[in-house]
Amino acid sequence: MKMKSRPKILLIEDDASIVGGLKKELQAEGYEVAVATRGDNGLAQAKEQPFDVVITDLKMPGLSGLELVEQLHAIKPKLPIILVTAFGTTETAIEATKLGAYDYLLKPFDMAELLDLVAKSVACNRLMSEPVEMGKARSNQSAIIGDGRAMQAVYKEIGRVAATTVTVLIRGDTGTGKELVARAIYQHSSRAAQPFIAVNCAAIPETLLESELFGHERGAFTGAHARRVGRFEQANHGTIFLDEIGDLSLSTQVKLLRVLQEKYIQRVGGNEKIPVDVRVLAATHRDLESAMKENQFREDLFYRLSGVTITLPPLSQRPEDVPDLVKYFMQRSGGEVGVDAPSIQPEAIAFLQDQTWPGNVRELENVVRQALLLARNYSISLEYAQEAYARTRKSVLVPDQTIAGYFTGLLAKAERGEADGVHAKMIEEMERELFARAIQLAQGNQAKAARWLGVTRTTMREKLIHFGLHPTGEKPDE
Numbered sequence: 001m002k003m004k005s006r007p008k009i010l011l012i013e014d015d016a017s018i019v020g021g022l023k024k025e026l027q028a029e030g031y032e033v034a035v036a037t038r039g040d041n042g043l044a045q046a047k048e049q050p051f052d053v054v055i056t057d058l059k060m061p062g063l064s065g066l067e068l069v070e071q072l073h074a075i076k077p078k079l080p081i082i083l084v085t086a087f088g089t090t091e092t093a094i095e096a097t098k099l100g101a102y103d104y105l106l107k108p109f110d111m112a113e114l115l116d117l118v119a120k121s122v123a124c125n126r127l128m129s130e131p132v133e134m135g136k137a138r139s140n141q142s143a144i145i146g147d148g149r150a151m152q153a154v155y156k157e158i159g160r161v162a163a164t165t166v167t168v169l170i171r172g173d174t175g176t177g178k179e180l181v182a183r184a185i186y187q188h189s190s191r192a193a194q195p196f197i198a199v200n201c202a203a204i205p206e207t208l209l210e211s212e213l214f215g216h217e218r219g220a221f222t223g224a225h226a227r228r229v230g231r232f233e234q235a236n237h238g239t240i241f242l243d244e245i246g247d248l249s250l251s252t253q254v255k256l257l258r259v260l261q262e263k264y265i266q267r268v269g270g271n272e273k274i275p276v277d278v279r280v281l282a283a284t285h286r287d288l289e290s291a292m293k294e295n296q297f298r299e300d301l302f303y304r305l306s307g308v309t310i311t312l313p314p315l316s317q318r319p320e321d322v323p324d325l326v327k328y329f330m331q332r333s334g335g336e337v338g339v340d341a342p343s344i345q346p347e348a349i350a351f352l353q354d355q356t357w358p359g360n361v362r363e364l365e366n367v368v369r370q371a372l373l374l375a376r377n378y379s380i381s382l383e384y385a386q387e388a389y390a391r392t393r394k395s396v397l398v399p400d401q402t403i404a405g406y407f408t409g410l411l412a413k414a415e416r417g418e419a420d421g422v423h424a425k426m427i428e429e430m431e432r433e434l435f436a437r438a439i440q441l442a443q444g445n446q447a448k449a450a451r452w453l454g455v456t457r458t459t460m461r462e463k464l465i466h467f468g469l470h471p472t473g474e475k476p477d478e
Contacts, residue, residue, distance in 0.1 A: 006030055007030075007032065007052040007053070007122045007125075008033075008049075009034070009054075009055060010036065010051045010053070010054045010055070011026070011034070011036070012035075012057060013084075014037045014061060015057075018057075019037075025111055025114075025115065029118075029445070031118070031122075034051070038060060038063070039063025043068050047072075047076075051079065052080075052125045053081075053102075053118055054080070054081045055081075055114075056083055056084070057083075057084050058084065058093070065084075066092060066095065066099070069081050069101045070100065073101070077100065078128040078194075078195065080122075080125050082101070082117060083096045083101045083103075083104040083105075084105050084107060086107050094229060097233065102124065103120075103234070105117065106225075124195075127179075127198055128186075128195065131187060132180050132184040134155050135147055135151075142180060144177055145361075146324065146325070148318045148320045148321050151321060158310070161185060161308045162188035163188070163190060166307040167260070167279070167281070167305055167307040167308075168308050169245075169305045169308070170182060170281065170282065170309075171310070174359070175360035176312040176315070176361060178285075181283075181310060182281045182283060183196070185281060191239050194237045195236075196238055196240075196241065197234050197238065198243060199241065199242055200243045201243060201245055202244035202247040209248070209252055210251075211230065212230060213232055213252070213255075214230040214259075214268060215229045215230030215232075215233060215267040218269075219269065220268045220269025221268070224269065230265065235276075236276050236278060238279070239279045239281060241281045241282070241283070242280065242281070242283070244284060244285070246297060248297075253301050257304060259276065263275060264276060315357040315363075316356050319353050322364070323353065326349055329364065329369070330342040330372065332365075333369045334372060337369065337373050339372050339375075339377055342372055342380070343380070344380040347381070347382040348371070348381055348382045348385035352364065352385055355389065366392050366440075367389050370387075370468075371385050371388035373388075374387055435460070435464060435467060438453055439464060446460050446464070
């Protein structure tokens with residue numbers, strides 16, 4: 001599969017046995033790895049070459065990890081640096097985080113934990129470094145597409161609030177591009193040279209979210225073997241984006257409100273008041289007004305978050321933008337699916353423009369990718385567009401349908417004699433959704449998606465071929 005250039009990792013470590021194992025694992029995940037065995041040499045490489053993440057030991061010849069963090073962060077404040085240190089030097093690791101390290105791991109560490117942290121760091125680097133274009137995309141980079149009146153209003157709001165420090169609440173249905181708006185605000189702000197940390201509040205278990213946001217002290221709860229720095233500390237002097245803010249528990253809402261009011265945090269299990277200078281951007285697809293009436297969302301927090309509100313229109317309200325979106329997604333997805341010069345017929349665009357798109361821009365992107373896979377190197381015809389749309393509409397987890405609702409509907413059909421073999425049908429469709437989302441999240445890396453799902457690479461490849469998610473001629477690790 002033709003993919004974007006592989007993320008580049010700089011590994012600074014003087015122990016040859018550790019270097020060998022780490023390099024092998026990182027390369028298996030699809031990363032390009034460079035190695036330095038001295039701190040001063042690593043600093044020189046990081047200054048001169050573009051890297052997505054730096055992994056460094058604490059104690060090295062030439063320059064210590066702490067000195068490297070301080071000097072490199074001063075030069076490249078957006079470059080995530082992961083410090084690997086022994087358990088006894090936790091306090092030094094905390095100091096490194098204050099100096100600009102993205103995060104740290106204590107030896108001996110679990111390899112899966114390191115790989116997960118590297119993946120988060122790469123994603124963080126992309127969010128900070130990849131420009132968000134607006135209007136018409138001039139490249140295959142991230143973009144908010146649309147020149148219609150509704151989107152022009154959004155661009156004006158971004159321009160008005162970007163240079164301020166006001167808190168912004170971004171509202172809109174699932175799949176409308178709220179994260180892209182947050183990134184655009186950040187990139188046009190006075191804090192664009194400082195960190196941008198994104199947290200999906202709905203993706204983190206409630207029991208861990210408070211620790212994720214504010215950090216914790218050693219012994220604060222079962223499994224808290226060492227002090228941990230939270231996302232607010234990591235974002236100090238920069239911007240934090242709290243996605244799906246409507247999913248916060250009431251107890252966490254209280255703590256977030258205190259941070260917004262008093263400009264300090266307290267780690268879980270700690271009493272120290274830690275000052276933080278962070279601009280907060282938040283997003284939700286939920287009806288917060290109804291949540292407030294039902295006492296599920298605090299009114300005082302709502303008004304703190306909504307210093308300015310930007311509402312993104314659903315795709316159904318801006319059909320004039322569909323042709324530009326289709327061409328943009330074709331450009332982005334063409335390389336992924338092995339199509340060098342994708343094209344689409346006018347009838348196919350007209351068909352896509354006529355749909356209601358309950359899944360919004362995200363659903364349209366999935367349909368375009370499916371159509372490219374069906375058409376291969378041929379132009380996307382009306383038939384290919386219709387088939388791709390039908391496949392996506394069969395998806396179990398479309399935004400307006402819950403799993404419980406799907407089960408109920410399927411069983412009702414069986415009861416009326418309109419369907420049989422519903423167990424096999426349910427398993428088939430849920431598997432297809434799971435594998436589709438895994439390979440999309442892994443950006444086409446089959447080895448990574450297989451590891452997440454706990455299946456072999458062979459099984460991963462067979463399922464992708466079975467569900468028509470990738471061309472049959474591609475290699476498992478490409």
